[in-house]
Amino acid sequence: MSALSGKVQTVLGPIEPDQLGRTMTHEHLTMTFECCYFPPAPGDETVAQAPIQMKNLFWLKQNPYSSHENLLLLQETSAVREELHEYRKEGGGTIVENTTQGIARDLPCLKQLAKDTGVHIIGGAGYYVDATHSEATRKMTVEKLTDIIISEVLHGADGTEIRCGVIGEIGCSWPITDSEKKVLQATAHAQTELGCPVIIHPGRNPGAPAEIVRLLQEAGGDISKTVMSHLDRTIFDNGDLLEFAKMGSYLEYDLFGSEMLNYAYNLEVDMPSDSQRVKALAFLVQEGYEDNIVIAHDIHTKNRLTKYGGHGYSHILKNIVPKMLIRGINQTQVDKILIDNPKRWLTFK
Numbered sequence: 001m002s003a004l005s006g007k008v009q010t011v012l013g014p015i016e017p018d019q020l021g022r023t024m025t026h027e028h029l030t031m032t033f034e035c036c037y038f039p040p041a042p043g044d045e046t047v048a049q050a051p052i053q054m055k056n057l058f059w060l061k062q063n064p065y066s067s068h069e070n071l072l073l074l075q076e077t078s079a080v081r082e083e084l085h086e087y088r089k090e091g092g093g094t095i096v097e098n099t100t101q102g103i104a105r106d107l108p109c110l111k112q113l114a115k116d117t118g119v120h121i122i123g124g125a126g127y128y129v130d131a132t133h134s135e136a137t138r139k140m141t142v143e144k145l146t147d148i149i150i151s152e153v154l155h156g157a158d159g160t161e162i163r164c165g166v167i168g169e170i171g172c173s174w175p176i177t178d179s180e181k182k183v184l185q186a187t188a189h190a191q192t193e194l195g196c197p198v199i200i201h202p203g204r205n206p207g208a209p210a211e212i213v214r215l216l217q218e219a220g221g222d223i224s225k226t227v228m229s230h231l232d233r234t235i236f237d238n239g240d241l242l243e244f245a246k247m248g249s250y251l252e253y254d255l256f257g258s259e260m261l262n263y264a265y266n267l268e269v270d271m272p273s274d275s276q277r278v279k280a281l282a283f284l285v286q287e288g289y290e291d292n293i294v295i296a297h298d299i300h301t302k303n304r305l306t307k308y309g310g311h312g313y314s315h316i317l318k319n320i321v322p323k324m325l326i327r328g329i330n331q332t333q334v335d336k337i338l339i340d341n342p343k344r345w346l347t348f349k
């Protein structure tokens with residue numbers, strides 16, 4: 001039990017869980033994704049290097065990771081601020097900002113955005129995928145990593161006094177690396193100490209989420225306070241999905257708005273459409289998992305912002321909720337997904 005018990009910790013300080021309202025559990029407001037630049041296909045070099053412009057938007061939607069400029073969300077704070085005002089108007093209350101060490105976490109920027117817009121913003125502690133770990137991080141013991149993560153929650157991160165309210169997104173690759181395993185163990189140890197929420201970015205393989213949950217369990221982690229992200233690009237078979245759901249984590253569909261023919265990071269994957277995502281949610285609800293589902297857009301590149309013709313942070317509230325209602329998910333279940341489940345997850349034990 002800590003002083004945070006029964007509270008949610010935002011970048012402006014602890015608040016009562018009832019203040020959260022509708023919550024997107026996985027977004028980014030400022031970050032760089034340069035760690036995951038993917039070279040353009042032969043013949044696409046010119047469009048990839050061109051400044052973002054109207055005639056290239058469809059190409060960018062299909063190839064978001066092949067334009068250096070597109071990976072610099074941290075250049076778009078004004079556009080993000082405008083979008084957060086819109087998010088509030090559409091009934092949004094809270095955003096969990098999942099940017100961790102390695103992808104340019106900027107807590108002072110998040111604090112300013114929260115003050116400017118009235119949206120509750122929750123910052124993330126810990127580390128993204130191995131490709132972003134420094135040599136110093138790779139050499140750290142689990143105990144040292146645990147101390148750092150705990151300190152980011154209790155005292156503040158990146159030399160500031162701004163405190164994180166979740167651990168994650170904790171990045172895992174496929175196959176998972178030794179350094180990532182240590183970070184997962186440290187995550188579980190810190191969670192045991194703090195009673196706090198955890199959120200995981202799994203590797204791009206259907207077996208990754210279950211392997212990660214087992215590693216967290218072995219290290220004493222609380223799976224009932226853990227979100228498994230990106231299920232929409234990771235588990236495709238309904239039987240596999242139910243097997244994973246039984247392990248007891250929150251199940252996150254967080255790429256709403258992202259539709260692409262070829263998913264560059266794993267060409268085996270057919271990235272689902274939003275309609276298919278809603279179908280997956282309806283299936284999970286029908287199977288009794290309405291208390292475990294959380295959703296978001298995971299905005300992490302410029303083209304996903306409305307400024308660049310993208311869906312923006314309000315797409316779920318404006319377009320996906322009506323579709324969920326049409327597809328048999330009732331209002332009480334929608335409220336669980338957007339309000340009650342995030343609230344339960346984010347509240348410190």
Ligand SMILES: CCC(=O)NCCS(=O)(=O)O
Nearest residue numbers: 103201230233265298300
């Ligand atoms: C930092 C943002 C992030 O990791 N998003 C997930 C991208 S993907 O793995 O689903 O392609």
